[in-house]
Amino acid sequence: MSDWKLRARQLARNPLSLAGVIIISIFIIIAIIAPLIAPTPPGRSDPYRIPRDGYFSQPQPPSEEHPFGTTEGQYDIFYGVIWGTRSAFRVAFVVIAITVLIGIILGSLAGYFGGVIDEIIMRITDIFMAFPWLILAMAIVAAIGPSLKSVMIALCTVWWPSYARLIRGDILALREEDYVEAARGLGASSRRIILRHVLPNAIYPTLIMASLDVGAVVLSAAALSFLGLGAPAGYADWGQMTEFARNWIVGPQSDPLKFWYAVLIPGLFILFFVLGWNLLGDAFRDIFDPRLARR
């Protein structure tokens, strides 16, 4: 346990990591207490549908009733960004969990067994990586119909190859380690060697990359939503809210920043979420990787 204390202290010593921890903690709290700070209006069954105040298209500035104002179509921005935190976590974790799992399975098979298996898996990976990822993702979403679920499927499809490659590379190096040879010499089976001896040593770079990628996934999902390929209109999702603001980025000539809140507030949420995970990724590297820690 003193080991954990040491790592916690190390974390506290680095102000940037600490900032990452704090930012993400705040987002987690927001996601948990969303029903308290932005209660769903009575009579609505789906809390992810943003309540709207009329059908007037021009955004309205912050007021007592709408603390962050309303966006196009009079959707409440405050409600949207609070519940959007939950959507962000959901998209990010589902996509990262699936891609890491696929990456670990394919990467370790390719790296450990090598030869033909490696060749087949890695060439498939190369095919996926040869596509520009945004265009591939857009094509997938367009094919299965825009929704948050299709965004997740599309992102999983374009995201796993980098994990498969990363893990394969690490395992390729670890496979030659003496202790793997020694485990083989002691009569351990291939599955046991992969699960017990190789993966635990290869997993840290992956975990660090995964924590950095959480932000990137949210950013990509927002990009797809911004292009109109994400959540349906009125769904509490940051990307979707930036799409609403697309026509209001620049206001009338007399007051170009008139609708600042419509763009800036969902944008800031995305910014801080991504920034928080990037900082946290560095912190995780300090915590997880014992070879990099204790310096």
Add this chain to the structure above:
Amino acid sequence: MEDLIKIRDLTVRFYTYEGVVHAINDLDLDIRRGETLGIVGETGSGKTMTALAILRLIPYPGRIESGSVSFFDKSTRAEVELLKLREDRMRSIRGNKISMVFQEPGAALNPVYTIGDQISEVFLLHRRQELGRQAKQRVDSLLSNGSGPAATLKRPFWRWQSRIYRKIAEGPNPLEPRILSHIPVFRRLLWRLRDEARLLTVNMLKDVEIPDPGRVAAQYPHNLSGGMKQRAVIAMALACSPELLIADEPTTSLDVTIQAQMLELFRRIKVDKGASVLFITHNLGVASEVCDRVAVMYAGRLCEVATVEEMFLHPMHPYTKALLEAVPMPGRPLQTIPGALADALNPPSGCRFHPRCPSAMPICQQERAKLKEVSKDHMVACHLF
């Protein structure tokens, strides 16, 4: 003395991009029960490959081309042809009947597990039934001795555990525990196996003279010194009382005082456990210390096999003579063997040593010399004899 391992006509080749590397050629070697056989030779002469071929662990792109390795199993009194064995049967021999100690003790231990975990793994792999039996006894004694309200509550659980451990003790691979051990959380229910393995581990560490074995078992490899690590690796290799222990340059990376302790340890193991040791080294001093018989290898072939006294007092093969000349001595300039080690890609014709041999004859270029017994327990592969 009875033979434990009989290697006949063993040939190992590596199919690399540059060409075919002849790593081992037509090797004949016997390892007798209870002896320490040393293999000496230069780097790249095929010492390690011989050991790996016995365990069938030749790395890709190498292949065992031909030959046979028969192993006489004492417990079943059967002769097993290792090169023809199914892979899962081979796994039950590795670490159990034949085990190996690697050169670099630091690298042979997985940095993310404690020493105890790693040695326990060997018991969990090969001594599962025995561990199950002991765990069952422990649960049964709990069942018969436990009293009080806590015991009444736990009783059904203990009964279930007793049944599971009985199954493990009886069958070679019973269904119920096998399913259990594959599910991450439920696997923990079999913790008593682990506990029993841990007890055996601590005993094993005591056997290799590690002070405070309980504490060392809970430590990670980076907490230990090189000598301690090598002892732990040896403990791991000896865990299941193998009949053959292969030691691949076990002392090379240790400093001289630790080396001496290790050699003493190997000597004791041989006496205590009755195991044969295949001791691979390029250090002739070390070989003369621990070995009963010594085999000299050059470029994938055996040059000379003899008892240690014969080898050092009456070397016959020109290569052995040259090797002994090259041992550094104070007050004498260092002797070397002229020329470079034979290229394994394009080995010289005939006897592979002939380009460097001071007493080469015309026949040496054409024909390889067969290993001949020139006197009792002394075999030489040279046209001179």
